[in-house]
Amino acid sequence: MRKIAIIGGGQAGMPVAFGLLEKGYEVAVYTNRTPDQIREGRVMSSQCMFANALDVERRLGINFWEDECPPVEGIGFALPDPEKPDTKAVDWSGRLDRVAQATDQRIKMPVWLEEFEKRGGRVVIEDVGIAEMERISNEYDLTVLAAGKGEVVRLLERDPSRSPFDKPQRALALTYVHGLEPTPEYSRVSFNFIPGVGEYFVFPSLTLSGPCDIMVFEGVPGGPLDRFRDAQSPQEHFERSVSFLQEFLPWEGDRARNCELTDDQGYLAGSFPPTVRKPVLTLPSGNIVLGMGDAVVVNDPITGQGSNNAAKCAQVYLDSILERGEQPFDRQWMESTFEKYWEYANRVVTWTNSMLLPPTPQALALLTGAEKHPRLAHFMANAFDHPPVLFPAWADLTEAEKLIQAKAQEPVTA
Ligand SMILES: Cc1cc2nc3c(=O)[nH]c(=O)nc-3n(C[C@H](O)[C@H](O)[C@H](O)COP(=O)(O)OP(=O)(O)OC[C@H]3O[C@@H](n4cnc5c(N)ncnc54)[C@H](O)[C@@H]3O)c2cc1C
Structure with a gap:
């Protein structure tokens, strides 16, 4: 043996x-x-x-947690309008063929x-x-x-x-909450990208006290989302999370109106270089x-x-x-x-x-094209399950345009 x-x-x-x-x-x-x-x-x-x-x-x-853990049924993507930051310039979502889970x-x-x-x-x-x-x-x-x-x-x-x-590219923070408003139609990882500031995504999970949502903050170092390092208490970390959303992503701030931290250990802040x-x-x-x-x-x-x-x-x-x-x-x-x-x-x-660098032309074409073409949104969402399918399009504008064309022509099924 x-x-x-x-x-x-x-x-x-x-x-x-x-x-x-x-x-x-x-x-x-x-x-x-x-x-x-x-x-x-x-x-x-x-x-x-x-x-x-x-x-x-x-x-x-x-x-062991298949039945208990809330399903994540899709992926959503939003980019605030730089002219009118309380509205979205890009907004799409796609359903996953098979659900994700976060225990x-x-x-x-x-x-x-x-x-x-x-x-x-x-x-x-x-x-x-x-x-x-x-x-x-x-x-x-x-x-x-x-x-x-x-x-x-x-x-x-x-x-x-x-x-x-060779250095961390984002200041990271997690905030586990109860009471977040669900997304319409189906649950999802809701990604929000704010150029120059950072990213925020949130999705349902299962924690020690039952179903919850996890907020993930990715702050460009030194920017307004790099705000968690010196939070003195779990409550202060939580308050900084919600105030960021209210200021920069009001649609996410609205969802967070009635939420609270799941427990005194339900938060984290740190950074590391990939x-x-x-x-x-x-x-x-x-x-x-x-x-x-x-x-x-x-x-x-x-x-x-x-x-x-x-x-x-x-x-x-x-x-x-x-x-x-x-x-x-x-x-x-x-x-x-x-x-x-x-x-x-x-x-x-x-x-x-x-994704940690300013977007390439092909990334922009794919991420904005998904709003126009539901089959592309579906493809981009399901790529999270097997990211190699994004290539060669993710690395090459001509390939990205071919993929967008192909997805634009696919029939949209329910
Ligand atoms: C903020 C944040 C958000 C994340 N979000 C996601 C997400 O949404 N989706 C996703 O897929 N991944 C996510 N991840 C990443 C994911 O959690 C890790 O990639 C994954 O847990 C790695 O698994 P691992 O077994 O390699 O390491 P770990 O799960 O960290 O396990 C390492 C184990 O080694 C033990 N250990 C450490 N040092 C020693 C030692 N000296 N001797 C003995 N034991 C030791 C630790 O106690 C631990 O049990 C996230 C990570 C972070 C930091």
């Missing part, structure tokens, strides 16, 4: 751990917080996951850790650094580092050829460790892809470990496993990074 260690009990590591356990591997998860510490702690993400990513969890039988990681991760032990896995609560990795990698056939944005992942070397930014790292860490002893999830590809949340990437990375790594059979998990195998994931992830990274 092969022995595998996963460091980090999060969205990337846990599905691999469950999948290997199911196939009879001896699996241990080393993670630095107990289930109760996670439940009682701060929110970590907005974690909106689209259908393909949720399928990874369904296949493993760890999709608070404070609900999901503790249950997964407990379930993993019930199924026969081993959970070790330990803050892992170099010395611990040396010990673990001596005991196991393969050690996977899935520690998200934890300090320890900085041991993996940044790959400058795949990381165009980074791609080299996947193999060589320890002082010469032992090697394979990085996965945010540890190797961490994106700005602007396109809401991190948890989706983590789940998809988990599927690629799981398949690759199983295919390897009894052969050694050597450096070449590690690099090729990561490259299989990167074939997918590089498109997500390109798309996400481009």
Whole structure:
């Protein structure tokens, strides 16, 4: 029986751990917080996951919140009119073919850790650094580092050829609320882009106190949406969230008239540079460790892809470990496993990074064209489930125009 260690009990590591356990591997998860510490702690993400990513969890039988978690049924996009900022210059929405869901990681991760032990896995609560990795990698056939944005992942070397930014591009904030007015017709991720200021998106979720909505703020550093760093209390963070909406996005401010923070830990503020790292860490002893999830590809949340990437990375790594059979998990195998994931992830990274810069002509054509052509809006919405379909159009104006033409000619069905 092969022995595998996963460091980090999060969205990337846990599905691999469950999948290997199911196939009879001896699996241990080393993670630095107990289930109760996670439940009682701060929110970590907005974690909106689209259908393909949720399928990874369904296949493993760890999709425990399907019935409880409110569905996200579409994607909306709005751009305020620079002349009349209280009205929208661009406004469209498209339905998802299959719904997305965002279950608070404070609900999901503790249950997964407990379930993993019930199924026969081993959970070790330990803050892992170099010395611990040396010990673990001596005991196991393969050690996977899935520690998200934890300090320890900085041991993996940044790959400058795949990381165009070396500083955070947005000041990020999350505000979990009850009482937000729903959108008409169907629920959605409502994206709002304010050139030069930043972005705001909001969508339904499930948190510890029941169904809620998650507000995500992406402020251009130093601008008026970079307003959360010094908030002194949960209430002040909440008030700054709502006052921003009232001032810059009045239609969203209206929806937020009667809302309140879900709980005293339902908010977050911070920033990090989007980074791609080299996947193999060589320890002082010469032992090697394979990085996965945010540890190797961490994106700005602007396109809401991190948890989706983590789940998809988990599927690629799981398949690759199983295919390897009894052969050694050597450096070449590690690099090729990561490259299989990167074939997918590089498109997500390109798309996400481009959203942090002023829009290209092709991006503008697609984002404004979707208002005129409902089939294009439908296509753009469903691209969140599999962003590579945006290419080549997202990278090339002629291709974008071809796509717009093609979608304009498609019949609109109900
Ligand atoms: C503001 C914000 C909004 C987001 N919104 C979305 C969204 O809408 N949709 C989406 O798909 N993604 C979103 N994401 C991203 C998403 O949450 C992450 O990409 C995803 O959780 C990454 O999974 P992971 O397993 O790699 O890391 P994590 O889920 O962070 O898991 C890492 C695990 O490692 C553990 N750990 C860390 N250090 C150590 C250590 N030294 N030793 C042992 N254990 C350790 C941690 O406790 C944790 O359990 C958002 C992120 C942020 C910050």
